Amino acid sequence: VDGLAAAQARVLARPSVLQYGLPHAALKRQIVELMAMRGVDCDPEQVLLTTGAQQGMDLVARLFADASGAVLLEQTVYEGIHLALRGPAPRLLTVPARPDSGLDVEAVAAWLASGVQPRFLYAIPTGHNPLGVTLADERRRRLVELAREGGLPVLEDDAYGFLSYEGTPPPALRALDERWVLYLGSFSKILAPALRGGWLVVPPELVGPLATLKHGADIDTPSLSHHVISAYLETGDLPGHLAMVRAEYRRRRDLMLECLADELPPGACWSRPEAGMFVWVELPGGLDTAELLESAIERHGVAWCPGQAFAVGGGQHAAHCMRLCFTAAPPAQIAEGIKRLGRALAAALERPRPAAAARERNLDLP
Amino acid sequence: VDGLAAAQARVLARPSVLQYGLPHAALKRQIVELMAMRGVDCDPEQVLLTTGAQQGMDLVARLFADASGAVLLEQTVYEGIHLALRGPAPRLLTVPARPDSGLDVEAVAAWLASGVQPRFLYAIPTGHNPLGVTLADERRRRLVELAREGGLPVLEDDAYGFLSYEGTPPPALRALDERWVLYLGSFSKILAPALRGGWLVVPPELVGPLATLKHGADIDTPSLSHHVISAYLETGDLPGHLAMVRAEYRRRRDLMLECLADELPPGACWSRPEAGMFVWVELPGGLDTAELLESAIERHGVAWCPGQAFAVGGGQHAAHCMRLCFTAAPPAQIAEGIKRLGRALAAALERPRPAAAARERNLDLP
Numbered sequence: 197v198d199g200l201a202a203a204q205a206r207v208l209a210r211p212s213v214l215q216y217g218l219p220h221a222a223l224k225r226q227i228v229e230l231m232a233m234r235g236v237d238c239d240p241e242q243v244l245l246t247t248g249a250q251q252g253m254d255l256v257a258r259l260f261a262d263a264s265g266a267v268l269l270e271q272t273v274y275e276g277i278h279l280a281l282r283g284p285a286p287r288l289l290t291v292p293a294r295p296d297s298g299l300d301v302e303a304v305a306a307w308l309a310s311g312v313q314p315r316f317l318y319a320i321p322t323g324h325n326p327l328g329v330t331l332a333d334e335r336r337r338r339l340v341e342l343a344r345e346g347g348l349p350v351l352e353d354d355a356y357g358f359l360s361y362e363g364t365p366p367p368a369l370r371a372l373d374e375r376w377v378l379y380l381g382s383f384s385k386i387l388a389p390a391l392r393g394g395w396l397v398v399p400p401e402l403v404g405p406l407a408t409l410k411h412g413a414d415i416d417t418p419s420l421s422h423h424v425i426s427a428y429l430e431t432g433d434l435p436g437h438l439a440m441v442r443a444e445y446r447r448r449r450d451l452m453l454e455c456l457a458d459e460l461p462p463g464a465c466w467s468r469p470e471a472g473m474f475v476w477v478e479l480p481g482g483l484d485t486a487e488l489l490e491s492a493i494e495r496h497g498v499a500w501c502p503g504q505a506f507a508v509g510g511g512q513h514a515a516h517c518m519r520l521c522f523t524a525a526p527p528a529q530i531a532e533g534i535k536r537l538g539r540a541l542a543a544a545l546e547r548p549r550p551a552a553a554a555r556e557r558n559l560d561l562p
Numbered sequence: 563v564d565g566l567a568a569a570q571a572r573v574l575a576r577p578s579v580l581q582y583g584l585p586h587a588a589l590k591r592q593i594v595e596l597m598a599m600r601g602v603d604c605d606p607e608q609v610l611l612t613t614g615a616q617q618g619m620d621l622v623a624r625l626f627a628d629a630s631g632a633v634l635l636e637q638t639v640y641e642g643i644h645l646a647l648r649g650p651a652p653r654l655l656t657v658p659a660r661p662d663s664g665l666d667v668e669a670v671a672a673w674l675a676s677g678v679q680p681r682f683l684y685a686i687p688t689g690h691n692p693l694g695v696t697l698a699d700e701r702r703r704r705l706v707e708l709a710r711e712g713g714l715p716v717l718e719d720d721a722y723g724f725l726s727y728e729g730t731p732p733p734a735l736r737a738l739d740e741r742w743v744l745y746l747g748s749f750s751k752i753l754a755p756a757l758r759g760g761w762l763v764v765p766p767e768l769v770g771p772l773a774t775l776k777h778g779a780d781i782d783t784p785s786l787s788h789h790v791i792s793a794y795l796e797t798g799d800l801p802g803h804l805a806m807v808r809a810e811y812r813r814r815r816d817l818m819l820e821c822l823a824d825e826l827p828p829g830a831c832w833s834r835p836e837a838g839m840f841v842w843v844e845l846p847g848g849l850d851t852a853e854l855l856e857s858a859i860e861r862h863g864v865a866w867c868p869g870q871a872f873a874v875g876g877g878q879h880a881a882h883c884m885r886l887c888f889t890a891a892p893p894a895q896i897a898e899g900i901k902r903l904g905r906a907l908a909a910a911l912e913r914p915r916p917a918a919a920a921r922e923r924n925l926d927l928p
Contacts, residue, residue: 201574208567214754247613247758247780254779258649279778283624283649388580390786392613412612412645413620413779419754421786 199437200388203427213423214256219245219407220418223426227381227395230434234357235367236379241400243424244407249355249382249394253280253318255409256351256396260315262287268307268314269512270299272506273515274325274353277318289314290508295467296383298324298331302340307347316378321369323341323356323472326506326519330470333366340369343376355382356436356472359523361446365471375399375464385423385473386438391421445473445523452522452530459538461545473523476503478516479543485518488544495543498536565803566754569793579789585773586784589792593747593761596800600723601733602745610773611788613780615760616720617747619646619684621775622717622744622762626681627652634673634680636665638872638880640691643684655680656874658901661833661842661868664690664697666733667705675714682715685734689722689838692872692885699732703709706735709742717925721748721771722838724804725889727812731837741765749791751839752804811839816817818888818896825904828909832886839889842869844882847911851884854910861909864902 207213224240231238246252253276260268261284269277269411270293285382289312291303294488299319307314319339321331331339343350370379396406410416428434452475456466463480477500479485486502493499503517504510527531573579575798597604612618619642627633627650635643636659647654657669657679665685673680685705697705709716718735736745749759752840762772776782794800818841822832829846843866845851852868859865869883870876891899 197574197577197580200580203572204570204574205567208563208570214563214566214756216755250778251780276781279774282778283775305827367866382584388786389582389781390580390784390789392780392783408645409649412616412642412648414617414758415642415755417758418756419758419787420754423756424786483759516721523860 199428199431199433200391203424203431206427207420207423213418213420216415216417219416220422220426223422223429224395226429227397227424230381230429231368231370231379231397233435234354235371236397237371238374238397239400241403242374242397244396244398244403244410245418246394246396246410247419248384248389248392249353249380250276250280251410251413252380252396253267253277253351255406255413256316256380257281257284258409259402259405260349262315263510266312267318267347269305269506269508270274270319270324271511272327272503273508273518274320275505277353278484278508286315290509293324293327293329293398295329295478296303296501297328298327298329298335299339300336301342304339304348308342308348311344314348316351317343318351318353318452319369320355320356322365323359323469324474325356325472326474326501326503327476328467328469328472328474329476330360330365330472336366336372340372340377341522343374346378349376349378351378352381353380354378355385357381358386359442359445359473360448360471361442362470370397378402386434386441387425387428391425392419393421393425448522448525448527448530449475451527452520452534455531455534459534461538461541464541467562469522473521475520475522477518477520477540479518479541480516482516483541483544485516486515488540491544492537492540496536496540498533498540500537564758565794565797565799566790568703569790569797572793573786573789576812579784579786582783584784585782585833586788589784589788589795590660590761592792592795593763596744596747596795597734597736597763598690598776599801600738602717602763603744604740605766606764607769608740608763610762610764610769610776611784612760612762612776613757613785614750614755615719615746616642616646616760617776617779618746618760619643619717619719620888621772621779622682622746623647623650624775625768626715628681629659631681632678634670634683634714635874636685636690637874638693638869638883640686641871641873643719644874645780654874659690659693659770661693661695661844664693664695664701665705666759667701667708670705670714671708674708674902679863680710680714682717682873684717684719685735686719686722688720688731689725689835690840691719691722691838692840692867692869692894693842694833694835694838694840695840695842696726702732702735702738706738706743710739713742715744717744717746719746721746721751724752724838725808725839727808727815728836736763744768752800752807758785759787759791759793791839814888814891814893814896815841817893818856818886818900821897821900823884825900828905830907840889841886841888843884843886845884845907846882849907849910850881852881854906857910858903858906862902862906864899864906866903 503514869880
């Protein structure tokens with residue numbers, strides 16, 4: 197907060213920052229430096245500044261997708277991409293993604309071999325939202341190889357790429373290919389969401405068409421936030437801030453994992469994220485996390501994100517799952533929250549569950 | 563600048579403003595108060611906060627328009643709406659708009675009578691961009707009557723509605739109907755463009771669908787700018803700021819109009835704006851303002867916006883016109899700029915103009 201306040205104060209010493217103008221050239225150069233931390237070598241001419249990473253998603257969806265084509269998604273993935281794809285309305289194809297190993301790269305190969313030519317694949321290889329998983333190095337190489345061979349653009353959402361807790365994380369996909377990988381970055385997770393600062397790194401010939409789309413969406417001009425972000429980066433304080441954030445988030449992750457082991461019922465299992473903000477929990481006994489939510493809030497004072505929110509096409513495969521965030525709450529609240537979660541689940545497992553039973557019966561229908 | 567700097571400093575005293583959250587409730591209430599200055603009575607439940615007015619345009623275009631429908635536009639109008647309509651790609655229907663009287667309301671009646679049912683009409687009734695004209699009161703009433711009878715939503719772009727120079731301006735169209743008029747407001751022209759702050763006032767049942775679209779576009783969360791704008795409005799300083807801005811812009815407008823009378827060649831004519839930022843100039847002798855621009859910059863050190871930039875569908879009807887902005891430059895630059903403009907036009911009128919002559923000949927072709 198102090199760093200941003202100081203940056204803000206410096207910015208308004210030059211009142212011209214309040215006007216319309218060209219996209220922030222200095223910020224683009226600073227992003228090029230930042231990308232080196234993700235193993236990526238790029239130029240300012242490949243950078244498009246956006247109103248948060250969500251806008252990057254929206255612009256790429258608008259440029260690449262339409263109702264006559266298909267887009268490839270992990271079957272359980274950040275719900276913002278579902279929203280961004282609503283307008284262009286492509287056919288949604290999915291590949292499995294597991295909380296322990298991530299995106300099933302061979303399923304991508306199978307889609308390509310089947311002859312469909314998706315407009316792009318959206319993926320979160322590092323600190324997956326909501327699964328928490330980070331794709332292993334050899335799978336990354338195979339995925340990029342497939343993208344290159346199959347002419348499949350990959351939109352790599354790296355919002356959590358700077359939040360890694362186990363030594364050096366694998367380099368971004370973009371480090372492996374500068375033509376087929378479109379990189380999406382965000383200041384929301386490393387500085388502040390309210391800054392609405394994000395960026396794309398794309399082949400230079402895509403910057404123009406994307407900038408035109410951005411002009412129609414909210415005018416391609418530097419926002420006050422872009423000036424503030426640039427002034428903050430200029431201080432050189434970001435690496436120290438990131439080290440502090442990583443240490444604190446690692447502590448919270450470890451605490452949440454310990455508490456889950458103590459409090460969750462037998463049969464529950466969860467991911468052990470090396471990066472990002474989320475633990476993915478899978479529950480036993482036909483529990484439906486969306487159905488349980490209201491009574492958990494009312495009777496036990498605890499809430500979560502139901503897995504179904506992330507299921508592409510509204511599928512039921514994640515109905516027994518939930519996403520927990522280990523970064524937003526201080527340690528004492530994490531401990532208390534997981535205790536309450538344990539109580540809520542224990543109570544639910546003791547009750548008869550007509551809805552879940554009915555659904556299981558439905559599965560037996562021809 | 564001082565007011566915004568103070569507002570910024572106050573905002574960061576509450577670090578929670580940096581997080582994701584619900585759209586800024588206090589700012590919505592402040593906008594309701596602001597709307598009273600435009601004769602509009604509304605509720606916070608009718609307000610959607612946007613990333614500048616351009617995003618409001620984009621969201622309405624996405625919600626209402628698609629390739630199977632039509633949208634009605636003035637034939638010469640702000641180019642940002644052209645861009646916002648590119649994605650949905652409706653058929654573009656136009657009505658004439660004159661720099662002395664504005665939108666031709668009876669042409670709207672004619673379209674409706676012809677049986678087409680446009681998805682909406684986009685119009686700038688006050689301080690038109692680029693024509694400078696403000697629609698008279700009786701034409702406003704007739705337009706709203708037509709909208710009601712014909713079931714035609716009107717997207718009223720009121721970005722310049724607070725910048726009026728001749729006593730009380732006519733109330734916004736939205737003051738005449740709260741069902742069929744969708745109001746688009748902007749802080750860009752009354753505070754600062756870099757704040758990227760705008761708003762829509764719409765029937766409450768449209769707020770949900772528009773908010774969902776906004777979530778997919780850039781996440782419907784308060785930006786730091788929205789907090790800063792709200793903190794500034796809280797001081798009560800805006801009416802004084804507006805009075806200062808209006809007085810200064812009126813002075814610049816009057817100066818530009820005087821200079822145009824002194825410097826422009828016979829046969830040129832221009833609008834006398836009661837509101838907004840722009841004077842629209844029509845030139846004699848087959849001059850093409852887009853063709854002249856490069857040599858005017860190089861030889862005379864003066865530039866303008868060619869009229870063709872605002873012509874819907876790339877029509878040639880505004881090729882002999884230009885938009886001049888009287889608010890952005892200080893008085894001495896306005897005087898010098900119009901002198902140079904006079905010299906550039908005099909030089910052009912003395913030269914043979916093969917391109918224009920060729921175009922005139924083309925007009926004779928069957």
